[in-house]
Amino acid sequence: MTANYLKICEDSFDPEAEQKTFREAVSGVGAIVAFTGLVRGEDQNLTLTLSHYPGFTESQILEIAKQAETRWPLTGWRILHRVGAMTADEPIVFVATASRHRRDAFEAADFLMDYLKSEAAFWKSESVDGKERWIEPRAQDIDDKKRWEK
């Protein structure tokens, strides 16, 4: 049975529960790296709304995960990404990777996150006190992704 799992979530998810499910789904590994991205809590009036392109977004993420599997000997991966409206401190993304050795799990999780930030089909808008604006990748996000193109 494969531990690989992808879900686009309309509702909030529990990263600790996801990590436990993942750990139970992989066996014989030496390392699990789990990353949770949160809606930054600096502004409590902020609402973040994410949309995606159903069908396309999923197949694109599977493609990115396949690339990670080619580059690192992974035993499994688990990716959850929120869509819809969310507020400060809510989990927005969860990425976990498992491998025999820690370096592969660390690097693969880092790679997956960099690609999710700038290559996965999500669109993010934020609304603060009723004012809405689209958020587009920062130069830093693009540079982060380029690290893997060497």
Added chain:
Amino acid sequence: MIEILFFGRLGDASETLRVELPVGVKDTNGLTKWLSEQNSALGSELEKAGNRIAVNKTIISENSAVKEGDEIAYMSPLSGG
């Protein structure tokens, strides 16, 4: 019929369109031009850098054929996680 979807910023400029393939439109460049003629606000958004186009859920990197039954998606720059 073709279906034209707009994501991100571009979604503010247009709803999803289900239209007959416009006369004379054979490819994505032609479709983009036709859309700009229909809706100038959308047209100026479509000219901005960083947008992507997918035909039948595959990203294209150059002008591509558009035919009856296709799903074309116009996407503003992506931002996940």
